[in-house]
Amino acid sequence: MSGDAALSVQGDDAFASTVLPRRDAHDDDLDLPFRRAGRAPRIAIVHEWLQVNAGSERVLEQLLLCFPDADLFSTVDFMAPKDRAFLKGKPVTTTFIQKLPAAKKLFRHYLGLMPMAIEQLDLSAYDIVISSNHAVAKGVLTGPDQIHISYVHSPMRYIWDLQHQYLRQAGLGWSLKAIYVRWLFNKMRLWDFSSAQHVDHFIANSRYIARRVKKAYGRPSSVIHPPVDVTAFTIGETKDDFYLLAGRFVPYKRADLVVSVFQADPSRRLVVVGDGPEAARVHAAAKGASNIEFRGSVPKAELVDLMQHARAAIFAAEEDFGIAMVEVQACGTPVIAFGKGGALDIIDTAEDAAPTGILFEEQTVDSITDALTRFDARADAMSPDTCRANALRFSEESFRDRMHAFVRETTGAVV
Structure with missing residues (x-):
């Protein structure tokens, strides 16, 4: 699928109704330097920080494939050699935080300096700036002859709507340290909102994040879902009689809740994959139930095999997007x-067509139990081929096509 048809986004939110933004009247009259000179635009990509190869780095990898001649900037670059192959040797320009004491291990502790640091990156030589933002990357300074497009993974959760949850989990009451953190978050919110007003176009990675961008910044977003390597997954030949719970054991994932559901229903088998700071809590929720099997952390090949053969996979978290859900669907497995x-x-969850999963309304035992019952009633309608076809909407190729289309539409550049 290509063109506008490939770029439509589900949902009726006015600020997330299409991936192609409506141009203002003056946009057609923009006399940008690269247009005037009849040359290709100079592009800069600004990444948050380079430390591990995780979800936002998948987006960065595809942006570099979209715009191979772009220059790369980041607050810091401490990524290990074994993890940086996707950069293909591209040099990275960093900020002064790179050289601060203990920055390699503690650079996040310099959060209060990051707004100033990101503003010191000199991007004046570029026509188009693309920031990959979940903290401060969108705060780079650009001028009237530049177009800044910000791909938002999420506004900073810990300074906006999840501040209170973060402070509770960190055990910060009203000590002097806690008062300082609250003061810092207040200052960061002011800067975060202000810097958002200088971005020309926002892209959100889901409709949910588009709503968070609208709430935090008062700005509309287009939606381009993050890339998923669906080619790394194939449909399993058979389904076994077990459900799969896989992910890192952290509080918001609610793995303990899912385990509790199966502990109360010994007729259903659950295979649990993962580890993390909540491991003891998750194991305790099983109460030694024989129908719950803990595998710990497993190699990717074993996890893919479990995804292929599970009756369904269960996710109890409120995710910004949820790449693992797409990977499960690419294996032909309902969610x-x-x-x-x-x-x-x-x-x-279409009622009049082949569904690919079931959604539950509350993070409670009763709600998940009800979802399992509803899944039993509709499981035969959820074919592996339909699940995989659904996952293909989120392919890396689709992401690149949509990004190219977005840049062409918003800047007039031939890229």
Whole structure:
């Protein structure tokens, strides 16, 4: 699928109704230097920080494939040699935080300096700036002859709507340190909002994040879902009689809740993959139930095999997007997920067509138990081929096509 048809986005939110932004009247009259000179635009890509190769780095990898001649900037670059092959040797320009004491291990502790640091990057030589933002990257300074497009993974959760949850989990009450953190977050919110007003176009990675951008910054967003390497997954030949719970054991994932559901229903088998700071809590929720099997952290090949053969996979978290859900669907496996966040963009629950999963309304034992019952009633309608076809909407190729189309539409550049 290509063109406008490939770029439509589900949902009736006015600020997330299409991936192609409506141009203002003056946009057609922009006399940008690269247009005037009849040359290709000079492009800069600004990444948050380079430390591990995770979700936002998948987006960066595809941006570099989209715009191979772009120059790359980041607050810091401490990525290990074994993880940086996707950069293809491209040099990275960093900020002064790179050289601060203990920055390699503690650069996040310099959060209060990051707004100033990101503003010191000199991008005046570029026509188009693309920032990959979940903290400060969108704060780079640009001028009237430049177009700044910001791809937002999420506004900073810990300074906006999840501040209170973050402070509780960090055990910060009203000590002097806690008062300082609250003061810092207040200052960061002011800067975060202000810097957002200087971005020309926002892209959100899901309709949920588009709503968060609208709430935090008062700005509309187009939606381009993050890239997923669906080619790394194939449909399993058979389905076994078990459900799969896989992910890092951290509080918001609610793995303990899912385990509790199966502990109360010994007729259903659950295979649990993962580890993390909540491991003891998750194991305790099983109460030694024989129908729950803990595998710990497993090699990717084993995880893919479990994805292929599970009756369904269960996700109880409110995710910004949820790449793992797409990977499960690419294996031809239905998903049972909490019906908020990115799951609403991924799971097709169509009543009049072949669904690819079930959504539950509350993060409670009763709600998940009800979802399992509803899944039993509709499982035969969820074919592996339909699940995989649904996942293909989020392919890396699709992401690149949409990014190219977006840049062409918003800048007039031939890229």
